[in-house]
Amino acid sequence: MRQQTLDLIIEGGWVIDGLGGPRRRADVGVAGERIAAIGDLADVAAARRVDARGKIVAPGFIDVHGHDDLMFVERPGLEWKTSQGITSVVVGNCGVSGAPAPLPGNTAAALALLGETPLFTDMRAYFDALRAQQPMINVAALVGHANLRLAAMRDPAAQPTEQEQDAMQRMLDDALAAGAVGFSTGLAYQPGGAAQAAELEGLARVAAARGAMHTSHIRNEGDEVEAAVDEVLAVGRNTGCATVLSHHKCMLPRNWGKSHATLANIDRARGEGVDVALDIYPYPGSSTILIPERAEIIDDIRITWSTPHPECGGEYLSDIAARWGCDKTTAARRLCPAGAIYFAMDETEVQRIFRHERCMVGSDGLPNDAHPHPRLWGSFTRVLGRYVREAQLLTLEAAVAKMTALPARVFGLAGRGQLTDGAWADIVVFDADTIEDRATWEAPTLASAGVEHVLVNGSQVFPAAAGMPRPGRILRREAMAADAAGSVQ
Numbered sequence: 001m002r003q004q005t006l007d008l009i010i011e012g013g014w015v016i017d018g019l020g021g022p023r024r025r026a027d028v029g030v031a032g033e034r035i036a037a038i039g040d041l042a043d044v045a046a047a048r049r050v051d052a053r054g055k056i057v058a059p060g061f062i063d064v065h066g067h068d069d070l071m072f073v074e075r076p077g078l079e080w081k082t083s084q085g086i087t088s089v090v091v092g093n094c095g096v097s098g099a100p101a102p103l104p105g106n107t108a109a110a111l112a113l114l115g116e117t118p119l120f121t122d123m124r125a126y127f128d129a130l131r132a133q134q135p136m137i138n139v140a141a142l143v144g145h146a147n148l149r150l151a152a153m154r155d156p157a158a159q160p161t162e163q164e165q166d167a168m169q170r171m172l173d174d175a176l177a178a179g180a181v182g183f184s185t186g187l188a189y190q191p192g193g194a195a196q197a198a199e200l201e202g203l204a205r206v207a208a209a210r211g212a213m214h215t216s217h218i219r220n221e222g223d224e225v226e227a228a229v230d231e232v233l234a235v236g237r238n239t240g241c242a243t244v245l246s247h248h249k250c251m252l253p254r255n256w257g258k259s260h261a262t263l264a265n266i267d268r269a270r271g272e273g274v275d276v277a278l279d280i281y282p283y284p285g286s287s288t289i290l291i292p293e294r295a296e297i298i299d300d301i302r303i304t305w306s307t308p309h310p311e312c313g314g315e316y317l318s319d320i321a322a323r324w325g326c327d328k329t330t331a332a333r334r335l336c337p338a339g340a341i342y343f344a345m346d347e348t349e350v351q352r353i354f355r356h357e358r359c360m361v362g363s364d365g366l367p368n369d370a371h372p373h374p375r376l377w378g379s380f381t382r383v384l385g386r387y388v389r390e391a392q393l394l395t396l397e398a399a400v401a402k403m404t405a406l407p408a409r410v411f412g413l414a415g416r417g418q419l420t421d422g423a424w425a426d427i428v429v430f431d432a433d434t435i436e437d438r439a440t441w442e443a444p445t446l447a448s449a450g451v452e453h454v455l456v457n458g459s460q461v462f463p464a465a466a467g468m469p470r471p472g473r474i475l476r477r478e479a480m481a482a483d484a485a486g487s488v489q
């Protein structure tokens, strides 16, 4: 045993390594930002010891689908992440990101999801701001395709001219050089939805050339979900760009069960060598901006925020329409700009998708919402409490792997997502018997139960302590075979 004094030893817990192996009793030693030793460390000196007897000690969770881009600046405490054991987040999803800023006069409704802070000129400026702020947790960032269109195109609703396509590709390349891990599309939103195959493939080729990736909120998650999955798989197939299908789901009862076909299609693509993965959040309701066209199609719609009618946050659209004496579509139009939760998914299907071997967990949390979807505060603890302990969909070890080593591999976050000697000390200690989400549709900002300690790069972030440093780093995409250095800070 080495004779150094460690900074911290987490003693006597059940260690789950994140790689899928069975738990084992061991102490975990931390020196600086790294895991220095795992085993019997009873005789090793340490500045601080934490008793984890009876508890699980696991790699910190990686939230692959975040919209916290501007929250690192606006609300840097990020309690909705740390309180459920999340130590790294991928931001910039669904086509919208903190940079680049639109040309004057260009805008898109989906940008309102991010926050109040003005967008940054480019990803370099965004990362500079993050470093100056010091992020609470680690962050990997995607560039939004909507941002690229809004920043490069005079008319973002049109098809790009050759020069505009070149400009978008140059901006993407710059963003990747600055440290972005890829780009995201939001094909269900405007202006991203105007894009056709040539535009998407042009961008994906730029990403592939830099070993970066493409995540997509696909064009349709309802009646046309199969074609929409096909579209994004084709981009990966034709360009070699690694692909993630975000928050995969099949909405509306008439489409429930279509994931049998979409998952089979994903497996076929993988068989052909396409690098593809997916994620879910563990709830039967979805959330995004309020779309008036959905008002009559989906029975249960709950308003999460509204600029003209902030008093309606948390109310059902049908109640608001009844009170106003109008139909639901009219009420929805009056509430916009607004956000909403749509109850149109089948919980059994969400669970089936989750069991797919390439499926990860992404909260898709919207911290800027007045009455947010509870996935913001409870996605990871809900998986461990409801899917693992109660429903026994899969073992705790397998579930932890889906939240740690698998996303680290998919996003190329070297030295993350595993408890091994020399890895970054991103660690969560939790009680497998009591861990659960507390956030509900009615009270969506309640912190989870059962999470006891969370460390990011060796420093405690939960429970929060006064004057505690913010230890997060900006993560770049790297090949996992490279050495364990996974950051640019």
Ligand SMILES: [Zn+2]
Pocket: 093, 094, 217, 246, 247
């Ligand atoms: Zn999305």
